[in-house]
Amino acid sequence: RIRHYKWEVKYEYKSPDCYEKLAITINGRSPGPTILAQQGDTIIVEVKNSLMLENLAIHWHGIRQIGTPGMDGTEGVSQCPILPGDTFKYEFKVDRPGTYLYHAHYGMQREAGLYGSIRVSLPDGETEPFAYDYDRSIILNDWYHKSTYEQATGLSSIPFVFVGEPQSLLIQGRGKFNCSSTPSAPGVCNASNPECSPYVMTVIPGKTYRLRVSSLTALSALSFQIEGHNMTVVEADGHYVEPFVVDNLFIYSGETYSVLIKADQDPSRNYWMTTNVVSREPSTTNGLAILNYYPNHPRRSPPTAPPAGPMWNDAASRLAQSQAIKARQGFISTPPATSNKTIVFLNTQNLVNGYTRWAVNNVSFTLPNTPYLVAEKYNLRHVYNQSPPPTGYDFENYNIYSVPANTNASLSDGIYRLEFNTTVDIILQNAVTMGGTTSETHPWHLHGHDFWVLGYGTGKFDINEDPKKYNLVNPIMKNTVPVHPYGWTAFRFKADNPGVWLFHCHIEAHFHMGMGLVFQEGIEKVGNLPSSIMGCGESKGLGNP
Numbered sequence: 001r002i003r004h005y006k007w008e009v010k011y012e013y014k015s016p017d018c019y020e021k022l023a024i025t026i027n028g029r030s031p032g033p034t035i036l037a038q039q040g041d042t043i044i045v046e047v048k049n050s051l052m053l054e055n056l057a058i059h060w061h062g063i064r065q066i067g068t069p070g071m072d073g074t075e076g077v078s079q080c081p082i083l084p085g086d087t088f089k090y091e092f093k094v095d096r097p098g099t100y101l102y103h104a105h106y107g108m109q110r111e112a113g114l115y116g117s118i119r120v121s122l123p124d125g126e127t128e129p130f131a132y133d134y135d136r137s138i139i140l141n142d143w144y145h146k147s148t149y150e151q152a153t154g155l156s157s158i159p160f161v162f163v164g165e166p167q168s169l170l171i172q173g174r175g176k177f178n179c180s181s182t183p184s185a186p187g188v189c190n191a192s193n194p195e196c197s198p199y200v201m202t203v204i205p206g207k208t209y210r211l212r213v214s215s216l217t218a219l220s221a222l223s224f225q226i227e228g229h230n231m232t233v234v235e236a237d238g239h240y241v242e243p244f245v246v247d248n249l250f251i252y253s254g255e256t257y258s259v260l261i262k263a264d265q266d267p268s269r270n271y272w273m274t275t276n277v278v279s280r281e282p283s284t285t286n287g288l289a290i291l292n293y294y295p296n297h298p299r300r301s302p303p304t305a306p307p308a309g310p311m312w313n314d315a316a317s318r319l320a321q322s323q324a325i326k327a328r329q330g331f332i333s334t335p336p337a338t339s340n341k342t343i344v345f346l347n348t349q350n351l352v353n354g355y356t357r358w359a360v361n362n363v364s365f366t367l368p369n370t371p372y373l374v375a376e377k378y379n380l381r382h383v384y385n386q387s388p389p390p391t392g393y394d395f396e397n398y399n400i401y402s403v404p405a406n407t408n409a410s411l412s413d414g415i416y417r418l419e420f421n422t423t424v425d426i427i428l429q430n431a432v433t434m435g436g437t438t439s440e441t442h443p444w445h446l447h448g449h450d451f452w453v454l455g456y457g458t459g460k461f462d463i464n465e466d467p468k469k470y471n472l473v474n475p476i477m478k479n480t481v482p483v484h485p486y487g488w489t490a491f492r493f494k495a496d497n498p499g500v501w502l503f504h505c506h507i508e509a510h511f512h513m514g515m516g517l518v519f520q521e522g523i524e525k526v527g528n529l530p531s532s533i534m535g536c537g538e539s540k541g542l543g544n545p
């Protein structure tokens, strides 16, 4: 079946947290419309860029784009940007059931509000391995009052101006900025604007709900909790999880989960759902939504204080929850027993010509102005650096806890070319930031693939000992995975999807500051590319119309 959508993307004044600012909407909405489809469907989205002064690209997060690498929606990697006034047709198949996302992938546009959910159901006659009565989706987000331009300019300036902590946390596009606090910029703030009344999820007492919870934060790692209700985790990034029960769900930008909730509490009242910042010392008020027990009034505030959530600096609980996520019995995809190649990626904060940047193995990523996919396919070898970036660092001598004497890194737009169909292990190694006192959580997202999560640990990865502890029995498959502060994360994937794929920190500011890299595999197997993805840089006039 074909699911056809027509979207118009534009700027509009919105007050998602009561404070009015320009937001990017799809057909007037932020979050945008949910894409509902069934496994095997073809999705066609005709996107009209009505931003007037700004380019655009939309990425289908978690959809692997098998056979359609030009439809990944990643500006600079899979396509040229959609110019103002132009309409671009995305066309791709959703080949797996589960919970996915879409969002802007041009500059830092995602955090201006261009995002939404994709929900893919099973083929007719098949059922999930867990029971529920109703299905609901929410996206968690953080929200800034400064424009993406101001933020990006600060990040690319000397002196460096960081984006700072967000002004609000949004649950399904709704938050509450305290209008009487000193506003971050003069503007209209109206606490009784209906746009910023809390999101309400109405439940019928006794019923079980599948709640799909995703995060598309620009910066924040979050915890999500529902007052008086525990949650059974059953899905992560489109894969069934061996069920486990939590009081709070830790969720990192780019991740999706399904949890089951039973409406089995005192039905005479409502309950709070809250989200709070973890891993960074928060200065943002917790996000609030209401779990409304029918037939209570949906706007009636619960009589109790909203749950505060776990302590922001309880790193051990976050690591433990990451480690608890395993593939569900009966649905295990067993990884290859060994890999052909191991690449260690040391994550560091650096200086490049005095600018604050992030780097992987001391290389800070920049995008070329000809998309890699087109350049690789047409052999335009001169449009970016041809020397491959480093596949490791001197880990015997590197101290992840101390700032190196020389913090300088270099810029490169070089790429990693993987041999087609080989199995690759990636070790993400975290380290201290340049301030010397903290290490951050970085959610890494891989385009075009799901990978097996082999393990997480704290401290420096031990190349001899730690691989012996890999979970090769029931590893969960994901497309986004955190590397915890001063920790490491190991995963395995097959380079079996012909194309060019971005791998990057899902924190908007960090990717802008160079925290990403590109893999190419099987380019010779990529069929004709649509000319619609070309037109910029040296891709002008190439391709078949």
Ligand SMILES: O=C1O[C@H]([C@@H](O)CO)C(O)=C1O
Pocket (backbone or CB within 6 Å): 162, 349, 433, 434, 435, 440, 509, 510, 513
């Ligand atoms: O990239 C970042 O820069 C700041 C800080 O490290 C320097 O100001 C911060 O918290 C980041 O995540």
